[in-house]
Amino acid sequence: MSKVEVFRQHHFEDVEQQHEASWLGMWVFLATEVMFFGGMFACYFVYKHWYLQAFAAASNHLDIWLGAINTAVLICSSFTMAMAVYSAETNRAKPLVRYLLLTILLGLVFLGIKLFEYHSKFEEHLVPGSSFKFEESLARPAEIFFSFYFAMTGMHAVHMIIGIGLLTALVLQARRGRFSVVYHTPVELTGLYWHFVDIVWIFLFPLLYLLGRHV
């Protein structure tokens, strides 16, 4: 049995078929994810259209610098993720582990900054609910804006946490030398997922943080 054959599951004819199936499966899953976030984006656009002024005013209460730093952090993490996939493809085990760890670290930095932002929104009474305070004339639609802010960034953060979990599993497997030039599908697919989660943020950042500056 060749080295490649070790990784073939019993129900596939050959490793290539298995690889293609996994690849297609991940893309189909990402299509699902697009629709998942798409539902929220659609709602956001409806309300932005109705309450543009209030949304812009509320958007100005977000810290554009923290948002920008987080955007940079995520773009860097996409780069380290791509380098992890490249390391696996070129059979370099040590850089693979290092890049995966770096990606995890950047993900954690992002979540840390996000947590800090949530905390300050709490202190500024910008969390929807009975303690919400905002300039009276715009208060009610602004509360909707912050509902979106927490729902959308919250869902994004949940995806980041899942991604970090997947990356941790990859690190453990990579340490045991499971991935090499002949078999590294899990690294590639986790990479696809990670990039997708980054792209969601690339849309969230202008919609939530930059809206106020634009209007």
Add this chain to the structure above:
Amino acid sequence: MNLSEIERREHYLNVNYGIRSWLFTTDHKRIAWLYLLSVTVFFFIGGLFATLMRIELLTPQGDLVQAETYNKFFTMHGVTMVFFFLIPSIPNVLGNFLVPMMIGARDLAFPRLNLASWYIFILGGAFTLMAAAAGGVDTGWTFYTPYSSIYSNTHVVLTVVGVFVTGFSSILTGLNFIVTIHKMRAPGMTWFRLPLFIWAHYATSIIFILGTPVIAITLVLVGLERIFRLGIFDPALGGDPVLFQHLFWFYSHPAVYIMILPAMGVVSELIACFSRKRIFGYSVVAFASLAIAVIGFLVWGHHMFVAGQSVHASMIFSLLSFLVAIPSAIKVFNWTATLYKGSISYDAPMLYALGFIGLFTIGGLTGLFLATLGIDVHVHDTYFVVAHFHYIMVGGAVMGYLGGIHFWWPKMTGRTYPEIWARLAALLIFVGFNLTFFPQFVLGYVGMPRRYHVYPPEFQVLNVMSTAGASILAVGYLLPLMYLIWSLRYGAVAGANPWRARGLEWQTPSPPPTENFDRTPTVTEGAYAYEKDPEEIYTLGKPAHV
């Protein structure tokens, strides 16, 4: 003796024994059984709530339960039947069993994901049953805001979590089917040689993966609104409850096609087999499935003609709803044309298929009434709507499911069911169904609103007819439960191909071996070459590697 004939050979049922070998199986055929057992349980739970409602509606007064309890009955009936029976029934039971077998694969592309989908389904079901046990939920299966998000004092969150979780089992199943159909077809199994059952499941899977995530995020938003007071649908803040309805129906209308498309796939197989003919206009029927899936995504607004949606939007949705009738009608005409000059036999599966065609036609045509703006305003939220969608969901989807279960029962178990009893049950179901639901068309048209436990005395005769029909229907549903279980032990040995069908799944022993085919088959013809011998269509290739 019969027993030894099946047991002498190793197959997927006797390859190993014990509860662990089932709960940790990754064999798509065994997972189909896990689903079969679970959806059967949910079917009878949903049926129990229906029975309670029909008993309450025997008399005009509310003498069995109060209004609040009745609200919980119809909610629990809708939630269990829609999310835990109709949506998973054909795809997860028959689809799971048959998709790999029909295309000549050894399993679905992701067997562990397939098992995970069943556990997710069970988890979602557990949440929903917990909600029922804790006192139920009264929002209706549609969870309309702001009632569900703010005012209802029942277990909305628990139910919504249950439905949300179950959605992922649909998504994973759809993903598995799409990848399997793309990547795992046997040599020679080209797209236009695929059975129409596979086309139907492909179309269904598209709805699974594109529609389900939208209901998922919508229910998340409702849950967040209820728990954390986020205010996306809250009218007090300027939020729009109708927006919830848009999102809800964006999934839930296509969900109707999740229920009916697989049933159409089953019926195509049955009609061809019991007419001994090729399906008339094969490729048109195949594309009609895709057309229904695509257009089905663009008609959701017809649920909201009286919800304050713009008239222009309503007109467009009305037009698009008429459009979706075209591929549906194409299928009905093509099945009828297939019957023409066929050598028809009336075995139980065929009785269900013929029943399906008639009832689906009535359900579909009354759907056109409802797509018409003026008529919909008159019959909206009346029993006319209830009757219409039960003709599609029960008369269509459940008939297709039962027809399929009977047809493939010999393949799944290696044994045949008792034909006389099965024909009797099919007949009882057809009669009982019509007696239950046809009076509801009349009731709705003369103005009885849905979701009330009391009604004016002049509606009683029709309601008594409906309840009488429901009791016949109940007997019809209990019969298969009994004789199918009986046949597991006492049924006659079926053999590989008792119906002399031409599909690939019949060219392997019953019950099939764990890897479905002892040797990978090569396909040279479409699935309906009834004028040829199976040996001319399929050749067995190299032995499957172990």
